[in-house]
Amino acid sequence: MIGAVMNAVAEPVVSVGADAGVDAPRLREIPYNYTSFSDREIVIRLLGADEWTLLDELRGERRTGRSARMLFEVLGDIWVVERNPYLQDDLTDNPKRQALIVEALRHRIAEIEKRRQAQSGADPDRDAKVARLVASASRAIDRFEASFPETAALRKRTRRVLGRHTHRDNIAFDGLARVSHVTDATDWRVEYPFVVLYPDTEDEVRGLVEGCIELGLTIVPRGGGTGYTGGACPLTPRAAVINTEKLERLSGVERIAIPGRAEPVTTIDAGAGVVTRRVMEAAEREGLVFAVDPTSADASCIGGNVAMNAGGKKAVLWGTAVDNLLSWRMVTPDAEWIEVERQDHNLGKIHDAPVATFAVRRLARDGTSVISTETIRVPGARFRKEGLGKDVTDKFLEGLPGVQKEGCDGIITSARFVLHRMPPAVRTVCLEFFGQVRDSVPSIVEIKRYLDQGPAARSSRASSTSTSAT
Numbered sequence: 001m002i003g004a005v006m007n008a009v010a011e012p013v014v015s016v017g018a019d020a021g022v023d024a025p026r027l028r029e030i031p032y033n034y035t036s037f038s039d040r041e042i043v044i045r046l047l048g049a050d051e052w053t054l055l056d057e058l059r060g061e062r063r064t065g066r067s068a069r070m071l072f073e074v075l076g077d078i079w080v081v082e083r084n085p086y087l088q089d090d091l092t093d094n095p096k097r098q099a100l101i102v103e104a105l106r107h108r109i110a111e112i113e114k115r116r117q118a119q120s121g122a123d124p125d126r127d128a129k130v131a132r133l134v135a136s137a138s139r140a141i142d143r144f145e146a147s148f149p150e151t152a153a154l155r156k157r158t159r160r161v162l163g164r165h166t167h168r169d170n171i172a173f174d175g176l177a178r179v180s181h182v183t184d185a186t187d188w189r190v191e192y193p194f195v196v197l198y199p200d201t202e203d204e205v206r207g208l209v210e211g212c213i214e215l216g217l218t219i220v221p222r223g224g225g226t227g228y229t230g231g232a233c234p235l236t237p238r239a240a241v242i243n244t245e246k247l248e249r250l251s252g253v254e255r256i257a258i259p260g261r262a263e264p265v266t267t268i269d270a271g272a273g274v275v276t277r278r279v280m281e282a283a284e285r286e287g288l289v290f291a292v293d294p295t296s297a298d299a300s301c302i303g304g305n306v307a308m309n310a311g312g313k314k315a316v317l318w319g320t321a322v323d324n325l326l327s328w329r330m331v332t333p334d335a336e337w338i339e340v341e342r343q344d345h346n347l348g349k350i351h352d353a354p355v356a357t358f359a360v361r362r363l364a365r366d367g368t369s370v371i372s373t374e375t376i377r378v379p380g381a382r383f384r385k386e387g388l389g390k391d392v393t394d395k396f397l398e399g400l401p402g403v404q405k406e407g408c409d410g411i412i413t414s415a416r417f418v419l420h421r422m423p424p425a426v427r428t429v430c431l432e433f434f435g436q437v438r439d440s441v442p443s444i445v446e447i448k449r450y451l452d453q454g455p456a457a458r459s460s461r462a463s464s465t466s467t468s469a470t
């Protein structure tokens, strides 16, 4: 398989878009660059920014044809492996093939060097630039060659360290797992994850975080991968994506006593990996409403909903995730358990509450005994920007952990939400707006306020309007 796509030593491949003899500008000269990275970005990543400048200067002289093409072939071969985890798997399993590729790369660089030496003296400045590029490319090949044993060693260590906290099958390095976790709904692709972890239970998460810290891996939590901000996309080749899909414990509807309210309240408790739609259905079966209803509900997960403070159509009535959260558990980036509990839930939109109070409890390693408690009090209005469902510009939210943080301050492992009851009757209004969305939103808010006033207030307002009109 590899042999079919890699350049053979004896037969240099003509660059993508290259047309021998035609003096037309070529969009991409690095072969196999079917990625979203430009040639410039690839050269900078593999050789460095100064080398890109050098290469550009040499190409400006238009005397580099054959050598430049061979250099691009070297970069193309390295790049195609770096961007294809299936090729990496294949090479990792076949040391002989690895050696052949490295040999082919070195052969090309040796050819460039031979040509340089043959022409040296004619133009010392140009000669020095080519020598620098040859040296950089040789170092890139060294790194490429070293990457295989380094990766193998780190994989072995990772299996050993993380294997203490989860089943070995939950630690995945294979191409399919890595390709499936390189991006989210943004389709932004920067780095493939080093490893993908699939904890079986909430309890495993703390140990996995601790293990990743020991291994020097950057942790990226992931739910359904429907996020539109790129938050689940790894940005470093040493990233561990923690996929929460197996954390699918769902309590069913529970009426429980909650802090600050005399009467029990209907709630539901869900593992971070429960698909949002499942929670909505569980509530509906009891004639209740789970108000966190993003359009992506068939694929998004509860942890992702909390981390993004998601909301959908019902946000108009009951707000987004933050309004409906009663409590949640998470593991901080320093591998500590915390549990956050709202102390004064108003069973409505959080910005209608003068103050929202949260108890943040640090728990022992067992995830149950409380070590310390901190209280966060936030004026309800601070959670919203006037007229907006959620204020995406404010990630901090007065330091409230987990919510709207895109996974940056820890991994949510489960969350409990309040449930609502739909009014006994529903009427639908169909409105059509023309022009800009920004103009329609205030109208919707105004219509909603008007309807909220109730029939008596509406009829008195209508009669005063008609009086003033006459």
Ligand SMILES: Cc1cc2nc3c(=O)[nH]c(=O)nc-3n(C[C@H](O)[C@H](O)[C@H](O)COP(=O)(O)OP(=O)(O)OC[C@H]3O[C@@H](n4cnc5c(N)ncnc54)[C@H](O)[C@@H]3O)c2cc1C
Residues within 6 Å of the ligand: 184, 185, 220, 221, 222, 223, 224, 225, 226, 227, 228, 230, 231, 232, 244, 272, 293, 294, 295, 296, 299, 300, 301, 302, 303, 304, 305, 306, 307, 308, 309, 310, 311, 312, 313, 405, 406, 407, 408, 410, 411, 412, 413
């Ligand atoms: C078609 C479509 C429609 C959408 N409609 C809406 C909508 O109506 N309303 C809305 O608000 N959004 C919407 N979204 C955006 C997206 O679905 C939501 O943000 C959703 O909450 C993301 O959940 P997820 O499980 O897919 O998260 P992911 O995409 O997996 O992750 C999103 C972010 O959350 C972090 N994260 C995931 N799980 C955890 C966890 N357990 N702990 C900590 N951090 C975590 C990730 O690291 C990442 O930063 C839509 C997206 C699509 C593709």
